[in-house]
Amino acid sequence: MSRAVMAGHAAGETSRPGQRTWAHAIVRWFFITTSLLFIAAVLLAPLATVFVMALSKGIEAYLHSFADPDTLAAIRLTLITAGVVVPINTVFGLAAAWSIAKFEFRGKSVLITLIDLPLAISPVISGMIFVLLFGLHGWFGVWLQEHDLSIIFALPGIMLATMFVTFPYVARELIPLMQQLGNNEEEAAITLGAGGWMTFFRVTLPKVRWGLVYGMVLCNARAMGEFGAVSVVSGHIRGLTNTMPLHIEILYNEYNFVGAFAVASLLTLLAALTLVIKTLVERTGYRRR
Amino acid sequence: MSIVLDQVTKLYAGVPVVNDVSLDIGDGEFFVLLGPSGSGKSTLLRSIAGLSGIDHGRIALHGRDVTHVAARKRGVGLVFQNYALFQHMTVAENIEFALRVRRMRARARRQRRQELLRLVALEGMDERLPAQLSGGQQQRVAVARALAHKPEVLLLDEPFGALDAKIREELRRTIRQVQRELGITTVLVTHDQEEAFAMADRIGIMNLGRLLEMGAPHELYSSPATRFVATFLGAANLILARRTPDGILIGATTVASAERASGERENEVVTVVRPEEVEVAADRAGLSSGYLAAGIVDEVVFTGALERLRLRLDPAQHGSLLAFGDGGGNASLQVTRTQHEQRGFEVRPGQAVAIGVRRVHVLPTPLSSFTACASSAVDAEALSRQPLLTELAARMKTRIGTRTEPQLGLPEGPCQGSDTFVGTIVVASGPRCAQEADWLLRRGARDLLALPRDAQAPQRVLIHWVGEAARGATLAISASVLRHVPAEAVYLGIVAGDAASPGHGHGMRELLDARSEAQMAHGLDMRTELHFGDGEQQLARRLAEAPGQMLILGVTDLQDFARRFGGLLEGESPVLIVHRGSP
Incomplete structure (x- = not known):
């Protein structure tokens, strides 16, 4: 009985592995080609178009489009917004992740769900919320007008909308990381005599720093590229409340293709830079862990 | 320190x-x-x-x-x-x-x-x-x-x-x-x-x-x-034995001379026999230590320096075996032998051998085994399967026996079994329980557990005794119970009269004495409460206050027992009566 099984097994071994490798190769080739073609059609081609269109009238026209003061204002506004929003969301994300990973409290699951909310809501709605709150006919509209404060169609509104849309990124990145790493290192630090701040800055922060950087990078990418929410609250005032994505739309609608695609190319480069940082962070992070 | x-x-x-x-x-x-x-x-x-x-x-x-x-x-x-x-x-x-x-x-x-x-x-x-x-x-x-x-x-x-x-x-x-x-x-x-x-x-x-x-x-x-310590710290065979004036008796064999406890009458004890203290020989004459029983080798496992044996005892004698290193339910004795012993006498599975014991340690625990007692075999069987009882027995690695006493509770009814009552006797709570408990206690039962049908593991154990002669035993048994149940212990001191009565100081002193004795002699920390009034009423009131309580009650005098404590034995809480008469 056992000999028969052995023989059958041996016979199978001579014919099967070759067959399997051959079939296997086809399947592998098929999947790899499909994914590459798909990426080329959906991702690479449009991205290439951006640069082709931007440079279609030559490099001088391309550079010239950045001399436009409105374009410069849009770039400046985007950078300022990201510069304010990312640090605030970083602090918030750290606090939220810390409290969720380290403590047990009532409403913890509600907090986790709420953090995800901006990812689920359409960006346009996110913008609308702020118009409903702070707009002229909104809840605080009259009060704001009386005190001569402008939020909607001004910088604060843009920042609020961007903050709302981007706040999940840091927390989302840190919560699983902190939960996985546990509390022991902090406890060790405490028994060694370290206080709360020292434990946080010397132990916790270095422990989660790669996750934190990654979260900030994602947060920044979204903050710079956000269109929908910002479009609703900005009012599209040229040179004043136009961020880069909004400015691109305006230029495009004016048939200024070179200008539109030049700014778009800048945004794309920023995105590429973000991805490079992310890759570096991931690699360094893996090597250290 | x-x-x-x-x-x-x-x-x-x-x-x-x-x-x-x-x-x-x-x-x-x-x-x-x-x-x-x-x-x-x-x-x-x-x-x-x-x-x-x-x-x-x-x-x-x-x-x-x-x-x-x-x-x-x-x-x-x-x-x-x-x-x-x-x-x-x-x-x-x-x-x-x-x-x-x-x-x-x-x-x-x-x-x-x-x-x-x-x-x-x-x-x-x-x-x-x-x-x-x-x-x-x-x-x-x-x-x-x-x-x-x-x-x-x-x-x-x-x-x-x-x-x-x-x-x-x-x-x-x-x-x-x-x-x-x-x-x-x-x-x-x-x-x-x-x-x-x-x-x-x-x-x-x-x-x-x-x-x-x-x-x-x-x-x-x-x-x-x-x-717990005996079985957790290394392997151990737990065996029920009897302490008699002549020595420790396992089955019909005296395995060790008794360290005589003063004035104690014959009682059931739990002994520990380490696997390496068991000797195996071809026949009784070949043993160099005290003979325990005849047995059959069930399993032989070679583990390098040591050989592990599993011995099945002769069914006529194995009734006293309780638990083993692995906590399994089979009545088999665990043995380890050195290389030297193996060379002296080789064994194979299925072989009949004589079993000897070199050293026996008697656990000081006052709770040995449980016997569910009722007037019909069916009731006794049902009682022995009560969840709390089976859980307790499993945790204590002990067994639950049954005993049928047709005349149970009839004032002049004679005892059916010829044996004395050993271990803890378990009866079902209810209106008839007081008579049954009284009947059993008068016929030699010393520890008696009145168990309601749906009783769950208690979260609090109340401790009280009537009469100083029962104090030591009640504390010892309370400590033993609390080692197997994750509950808090509360000693109830009850003083007749009210807080202003002259008995107050005496009651306080008794309370503190009880607490320190529990701590010193049994390592049992208990909370204390002082109540005023009639003993039985206060106990019943305190017991009815919350679910999940158990009472351990020491008594010395059986005069009027059924009338005084009957009410406690009808409730929803398990009650363990510890009866120690003055000799």
């Missing part, structure tokens, strides 16, 4: 995970807390370190009360199972962390670091990152880091758990050596009894949040006081 714990209790969601633990650890002592997972030993260690607060009690380190002192100011060194090294710091930075916190100068830090690295045999590893070290090396760094600030106490939480056997042994030796060299008081938590034996000056054994016993390793192994 380096570490003093006084009635430390820690609750988790209302349930005690550490239950009234009191403990003194001397200067330079290596103390091992041993227990199964979930016994509360790690929680206790974290409480000493200050990482988790306690709900009741007091902790002192070197005479300084630190109960309310923050963890970082307690000056202890703690080593975790998973090392908990700072991954982003080098070995040097890790070790110097505590010194940096204390703002020590760089040169002094370096000197101390090198001293420590030499101590744990890791010289020259200063600039490595933890990820570049093996598990054993990382744990050495963790030990060095925990010792850097010269703590007065070193706490180790399962430090070898994540290491393989060989490294474990090596590290064990290192830690013991470091501990001796520094003379630092050390507490180690583990679930591995071999580790405990190898390292400890003293072992404390925990189960269900209680510290059951403590002592030197060899003392605990050779003369444990509780079933």
